[in-house]
Amino acid sequence: MLALIIILRRLTLTLEPLLEELRLLAAHARNWRTETGIPRVAMVQGDVPAHALAAVYEPMVNLILRGSKSMTVGDRVFNYNPASYFVMSVDLPAVGEVHPEATGAPYLAVSLTLTPERIATLLADLPPVKADPQSGAFSVAAVTPELLDAWVRMLRLMNSPEDIPALAPVYEHEILYHVLKGPHGWMLRDIASPGTMLARIGNAIRWIRHNFADEFVVESLAGQEAMSVSAFHRHFKSVTNMSPVQYQKRVRLLHARTKLLARQQSVTSVAMEVGYRSVPQFNREYARFFGRSPLKDAASLRNDADDAESSLNHHV
Numbered sequence: 590m591l592a593l594i595i596i597l598r599r600l601t602l603t604l605e606p607l608l609e610e611l612r613l614l615a616a617h618a619r620n621w622r623t624e625t626g627i628p629r630v631a632m633v634q635g636d637v638p639a640h641a642l643a644a645v646y647e648p649m650v651n652l653i654l655r656g657s658k659s660m661t662v663g664d665r666v667f668n669y670n671p672a673s674y675f676v677m678s679v680d681l682p683a684v685g686e687v688h689p690e691a692t693g694a695p696y697l698a699v700s701l702t703l704t705p706e707r708i709a710t711l712l713a714d715l716p717p718v719k720a721d722p723q724s725g726a727f728s729v730a731a732v733t734p735e736l737l738d739a740w741v742r743m744l745r746l747m748n749s750p751e752d753i754p755a756l757a758p759v760y761e762h763e764i765l766y767h768v769l770k771g772p773h774g775w776m777l778r779d780i781a782s783p784g785t786m787l788a789r790i791g792n793a794i795r796w797i798r799h800n801f802a803d804e805f806v807v808e809s810l811a812g813q814e815a816m817s818v819s820a821f822h823r824h825f826k827s828v829t830n831m832s833p834v835q836y837q838k839r840v841r842l843l844h845a846r847t848k849l850l851a852r853q854q855s856v857t858s859v860a861m862e863v864g865y866r867s868v869p870q871f872n873r874e875y876a877r878f879f880g881r882s883p884l885k886d887a888a889s890l891r892n893d894a895d896d897a898e899s900s901l902n903h904h905v
Contacts, residue, residue, distance in 0.1 A: 618634035644682070807821065
């Protein structure tokens with residue numbers, strides 16, 4: 590036990606200088622997705638509005654630099670902090686919650702959006718690994734000094750934008766390499782390898798996400814991916830922690846929330862546009878998922894967003 594404590598203390602001493610430099614580099618992030626000028630790399634800071642945390646998340650590696658975050662996917666909850674990073678390998682509707690440090694310093698994080706094409710370029714140089722079908726397509730892993738060091742060099746490019754075209758692809762490959770070598774790297778390998786179970790479910794997920802307002806037949810989606818209906822249901826649930834119908838419903842509700850926040854449409858028109866044929870059903874399912882009626886939820890979120898912006902301006 591004493592030896593483990595010593596190892597953890599040494600690791601913390603190694604990680605802290607890297608984390609501190611990353612915090613300084615990302616210090617101008619706002620409480621919404623803030624672009625860095627580096628392709629696929631973004632950052633966020635502060636009390637992020639609830640509607641931005643309940644969303645359909647793209648495949649990504651998310652690294653927290655300060656504070657902590659929880660992610661709820663289906664009925665599973667993941668918690669992570671600056672000692673860990675979150676990997677999501679397919680598009681997933683999820684609900685997040687961020688927390689500042691105990692000192693009151695605002696939450697701060699950076700992310701790298703994943704693309705199968707860039708991951709595929711690394712696969713030939715990595716030894717094969719066995720997939721863990723029980724892990725789904727998302728998980729939390731411990732950070733390493735090597736991974737943080739690659740992130741530092743990536744974010745330093747914000748100070749020398751002329752170097753981004755030449756060096757950003759190199760550092761992106763290095764970040765992906767360390768994630769691929771990590772405990773959940775198999776998820777990234779599978780989404781970049783056509784024909785794997787995860788890649789086939791990923792195809793179905795993309796279809797549902799892009800056609801969420803349309804009715805679909807599960808048998809048809811299963812047939813497109815050469816699966817039986819029972820196997821398709823089983824694998825879809827293992828990847829997303831939701832059934833195909835639950836996935837579609839959550840995507841519909843998240844899109845409806847975004848439209849209501851824009852104040853441009855009535856509840857009835859929004860319900861119809863996202864695929865509902867019954868407004869009372871839409872109201873029931875919306876209130877069940879978000880805890881409030883559509884109109885009350887939109888009004889409350891607008892107030893929360895104004896308060897969050899004021900709080901961030903106070904800290905910056």
